[in-house]
Amino acid sequence: MNTLSKIGMVPLVELRRVTKRYQIGEKPVIALKGIDFVIQPREFVAIWGPSGSGKSTLCNLIGMLDSPTTGNVLIDGEEVNGLTDNARSELRNRNIGFVFQSFNLVPVLSALENVMLPLQISGAPVAEARERALQRLAEVGLEEHVAHRPAKLSGGQQQRVAIARALVTDPALVIADEPTANLDSGNARRIIELMLKINSRQGTAFVFSTHDQRLLESVKRRVQMEDGVIGSDSMPPRSAQTRIAGTHP
Numbered sequence: 001m002n003t004l005s006k007i008g009m010v011p012l013v014e015l016r017r018v019t020k021r022y023q024i025g026e027k028p029v030i031a032l033k034g035i036d037f038v039i040q041p042r043e044f045v046a047i048w049g050p051s052g053s054g055k056s057t058l059c060n061l062i063g064m065l066d067s068p069t070t071g072n073v074l075i076d077g078e079e080v081n082g083l084t085d086n087a088r089s090e091l092r093n094r095n096i097g098f099v100f101q102s103f104n105l106v107p108v109l110s111a112l113e114n115v116m117l118p119l120q121i122s123g124a125p126v127a128e129a130r131e132r133a134l135q136r137l138a139e140v141g142l143e144e145h146v147a148h149r150p151a152k153l154s155g156g157q158q159q160r161v162a163i164a165r166a167l168v169t170d171p172a173l174v175i176a177d178e179p180t181a182n183l184d185s186g187n188a189r190r191i192i193e194l195m196l197k198i199n200s201r202q203g204t205a206f207v208f209s210t211h212d213q214r215l216l217e218s219v220k221r222r223v224q225m226e227d228g229v230i231g232s233d234s235m236p237p238r239s240a241q242t243r244i245a246g247t248h249p
């Protein structure tokens with residue numbers, strides 16, 4: 001992120017009157033109907049709502065994986081619409097980490113190699129990539145499992161590898177689209193607590209989506225999606241971020 005967002009002068013993400021329309025054959029689907037939305041540095045935001053309400057579409061636009069039909073998306077104060085594909089990829093790789101519902105780990109690579117991958121793709125020397133990946137895996141509590149391939153890990157452990165991978169490039173924002181959808185309720189809760197802890201300790205901003213209201217108890221900013229608009233049951237942003245017992249700012 002540039003210095004302006006680091007010192008809080010511009011939001012990390014800003015959506016201005018964003019719409020998204022999909023066309024399947026003859027029939028248009030308006031997935032987002034004019035969204036205004038801001039994520040500030042260090043925020044932890046839950047996007048919740050029923051299936052089909054527009055959560056993934058919103059995450060994809062925030063992560064520049066897709067473009068709006070109308071309206072503007074600004075990342076770190078920079079308007080995304082006018083950028084070339086290369087400039088957009090560069091902005092994304094520099095600033096944003098992703099966690100997906102199906103973990104998306106490379107099956108033939110170990111946990112360590114999976115986490116090293118984003119750094120190696122960006123040209124970091126192997127020794128440095130290894131050191132930073134080991135550090136991230138330790139932060140998510142997997143130092144004992146670094147040599148295991150994904151198939152040897154539980155769903156919760158695989159998602160923790162994915163979180164370590166999302167964090168390894170030190171992004172200002174991690175987008176986690178339904179990160180707990182394939183986990184049982186205990187592991188789902190542990191994943192949210194882990195993300196809250198990283199947010200609290202390191203200041204990484206998180207936006208995560210879920211249809212499970214039970215996961216929202218400890219999240220202070222909630223954005224409810226309802227048929228393509230932000231619903232009335234949203235909780236406003238808070239200047240102070242959530243702290244988990246035993247963690248430090």
Ligand SMILES: Nc1ncnc2c1ncn2[C@@H]1O[C@H](COP(=O)(O)OP(=O)(O)OP(=O)(O)O)[C@@H](O)[C@H]1O
Pocket residue numbers: 022023024029030031049050051052053054055056057058211225
């Ligand atoms: N690629 C696409 N092509 C056509 N329609 C789409 C596409 N992606 C999403 N939609 C439609 O847009 C609307 C919003 O979908 P979206 O996936 O954003 O909702 P969601 O809240 O994330 O749902 P879920 O929780 O089931 O993932 C739905 O009506 C969906 O069918």
